[in-house]
Structure formats: C-alpha cells, structure tokens
Amino acid sequence: MADTFYLSGKPVMVPYTPAAAKAAGEVVVIGATPFVVHVQNPPFGTTTIRDAVAARGGIYGGVADGVMAVGGDAFWDDTNNKFTATSVGNTHFGTVVSGPTADLVGAGPTTDGDTVYVIHEPRGVGTGLAAGKKSEATASTTATLTAAQLLGGFINSAPAGAINLTLPTAALMVAGIPGAKVGDSFDVSIENTSGGANAITLVAGGATLRGGTSIAQNKAALLRVLITNVTAAAEAYTVHSIIGA
Numbered sequence: 001m002a003d004t005f006y007l008s009g010k011p012v013m014v015p016y017t018p019a020a021a022k023a024a025g026e027v028v029v030i031g032a033t034p035f036v037v038h039v040q041n042p043p044f045g046t047t048t049i050r051d052a053v054a055a056r057g058g059i060y061g062g063v064a065d066g067v068m069a070v071g072g073d074a075f076w077d078d079t080n081n082k083f084t085a086t087s088v089g090n091t092h093f094g095t096v097v098s099g100p101t102a103d104l105v106g107a108g109p110t111t112d113g114d115t116v117y118v119i120h121e122p123r124g125v126g127t128g129l130a131a132g133k134k135s136e137a138t139a140s141t142t143a144t145l146t147a148a149q150l151l152g153g154f155i156n157s158a159p160a161g162a163i164n165l166t167l168p169t170a171a172l173m174v175a176g177i178p179g180a181k182v183g184d185s186f187d188v189s190i191e192n193t194s195g196g197a198n199a200i201t202l203v204a205g206g207a208t209l210r211g212g213t214s215i216a217q218n219k220a221a222l223l224r225v226l227i228t229n230v231t232a233a234a235e236a237y238t239v240h241s242i243i244g245a
Contacts, residue, residue: 003025003026003027003062003081004025004026004027004036004060004061004062005025005060005061005062006025006036006038006058006059006060007058007059007060007061007102007117008058008059009057009058009059009119009120010057010058011036011038011054011055011056011057011058011120012054012055012056012057013038013052013053013054013055014035014052014053014054014055015052016028016035016037016052016053018052022037022040023037023040024037024038024039024040025037027076027078027081027093028053029076029078029091032091032092032122032181032184033055033091033122034076034078034091034092034093034120034122035053035054035055036053036054036058036060036120037052037053038052038053038054039052039053054120056094056120056121056122057120057121058119058120059097059117059118059119059120060117060118060120061099061102061115061116061117061118062081062082062083062115062116062118063081063082063083063113063114063115063116064082064083064084064099064100064108064109064112064113064114064115064116065077065080065082065083065084065085065086065112066084066085066109066111066112067085067108067109067110067111068083068084068085068096068099068108068109068116069085069096069107069108070096070097070098070099070106070107070108071095071096072085072095072096072108073085073087073092073094073095073096074092074093074094074095074096074116074118075087075090075091075092075093076090076091076092076093077090078090078091083096083116083118087175087177087180088174088175088180088230088232089180089181089230089231091122091181092122092123093118093120093122094118094119094120094121094122095118095119095121096108096116096117096118097117097118097119098116098117099114099115099116099117100114100115100116101115102117104117135152135153135154136152136153136154136155136156137149137152137154137155137156138155138156138157138158139155139156139157139165139190140156140157140158140159140160140163141159141163142163142164142165143163143165143166144165144166144167144168144205145165145166145167145168145205146168146172146176147168147172147173147175147176147177148176150167150168150173150176150186150188150223150225151176151177151186151188152188153186153187153188153189154188154189154191155188155189155190155191156191156193157190157191157192157193157194157200157215158192158193158194158195159192159194159198159200160194160196160198161198162198162199162200162201163198163200163201164200164201164202164203165190165200165201165202165203166202166203166204166205167202167203167204167205167206167207167209167239168205168206168207169205169206169235170206170207170229170235170236170237171206171233171235172206173206173207173225173227173235173237174227174230174235174237177227180227180230181227181230182227182228182229182230183226183227184226184227185224185225185226185227186224186225187222187223187224187225188222188223188225189220189221189222189223190202190215190220190221190223191215191219191220192215192216192217192218192219192220193218194217194218196217197216197217198217199214199215199216199217200214200215201213201214201215202214202215202221202223202241204239206235206237207225207237207238207239208228208236208237208238208239209238209239209241210238210239210240210241211239211240211241211242211243212241212242212243213241214243215243219243219244220243220244221241221242221243221244222241222242222243223239223240223241224239224240224241225237225238225239226238226239226240
C-alpha cells in the first residue's frame with residue numbers, strides 16, 4: 001500500500017535510481033529531503049527513471065499521527081509511514097492544508113489514523129531554517145543562549161563587563177531544529193562589540209564544546225554546531241569553536 005496519495009498541484013519532478021522496487025505514492029527520504037514516487041517502477045528494477053519522483057510541489061494525502069493543525073508544519077515519520085507534527089527524528093515534508101476531508105477549510109486531523117493533506121515543500125537544515133531565515137540576536141549580559149538565537153546565525157554582544165554565554169541543553173537544541181537528524185550542522189558567529197576590554201566566556205551547557213572559549217573585545221567566534229544524537233532523553237550535540245586571534 002502506498003504511503004501517500006497525490007491530490008493536486010504541479011510537483012517538481014526529478015530522475016531517480018531506486019535501490020529496490022518502489023510503488024507510486026511511496027515516500028523516499030534521501031538525506032534530509034522526502035521525495036514522493038510518482039512512477040511505479042517494479043518493471044524497471046534499479047534503472048534510472050526520468051521524472052520518477054517529486055522533489056516538492058503538489059498536495060499529498062496520507063495518514064496522520066494524532067492532532068495536526070492547519071497551517072502548521074508536517075513532518076514525515078519514515079519508520080511508521082505517517083505524517084506527524086513531531087519534528088525530532090523526522091523529516092520536514094511541508095505545510096498542513098486540511099484534513100480529514102480534502103476541502104481546504106476547517107480543522108486538521110484530530111486523531112491517529114485520520115487523513116491529512118499536506119503541501120509538499122520540504123526544508124532541511126541548511127536549506128530552510130538554518131540558511132533561509134537568518135537574523136541577528138543580541139546577547140550582552142550573562143545568559144543561556146536559545147536554539148533560535150543560534151540558528152539565526154549571528155549574535156552581537158556588547159557586554160559592559162565580563163559575561164558568560166551558555167549553550168542550550170541538548171534537548172532544547174534538537175527540539176529547535178525541524179526534523180533534526182544525526183549529522184545535521186549549521187554555523188553561527190558571535191561577535192564581541194564591547195566598548196571596553198570585556199571578555200565573553202562560552203560555557204558548554206548541554207553541548208560538548210571543543211575549541212576556544214574566550215572572546216575578547218573586537219573579536220568574533222565562529223561556532224559549528226553538529227547534532228550527534230536525537231533520541232529522546234539522550235540528545236547530544238558538539239560545538240566546534242574558532243576564535244579570532
């Protein structure tokens with residue numbers, strides 16, 4: 001049985017070389033991107049098929065995992081072949097437009113097993129949240145940074161005295177990344193624009209922190225955040241820091 005079924009719209013089609021036979025409607029997750037098979041390919045074996053899968057576009061229906069809100073993000077649970085509102089460990093698929101009826105009005109699905117309709121517009125770390133929605137945050141006093149501040153990509157700090165900036169817990173970091181998977185990474189810079197000789201000390205908090213930890217006046221640190229575990233209650237991430245001399 002197919003994982004999803006195609007409802008309407010104009011999907012962007014790309015070639016695909018299956019590792020095994022795939023049925024039309026099946027979702028194939030490659031990296032951080034969910035593709036939807038449109039050409040049923042058992043007759044072709046593992047031959048490359050032109051315009052076989054949709055990379056994005058179109059509206060798809062499928063089974064919902066519990067309550068999902070219209071206008072909210074839909075993630076693909078590849079283990080259970082369901083759409084879900086839970087981001088951790090799953091892959092971003094698109095935006096919920098309706099359910100359980102196909103009319104684009106009313107509420108979304110309310111119970112497990114309801115039908116949900118989703119616009120296929122996936123984003124992954126480095127293509128959407130981490131790359132397309134950059135913003136500058138301010139953190140000029142001792143504080144624990146949030147996942148959103150880090151994902152924004154730029155943190156300006158102008159401390160009036162020496163301060164500590166602590167990295168968020170691993171659970172909050174993973175929860176802040178839609179569809180977080182092991183190996184996801186992104187960069188963030190922290191700049192010390194203090195008017196005096198006031199240093200910023202990076203504190204590991206919930207991260208494994210590798211590299212420099214002291215950012216002097218008029219210096220900046222480049223942090224690379226790497227997710228190493230997304231399992232609930234065992235989340236983990238590493239931060240590699242390079243600080244300007």
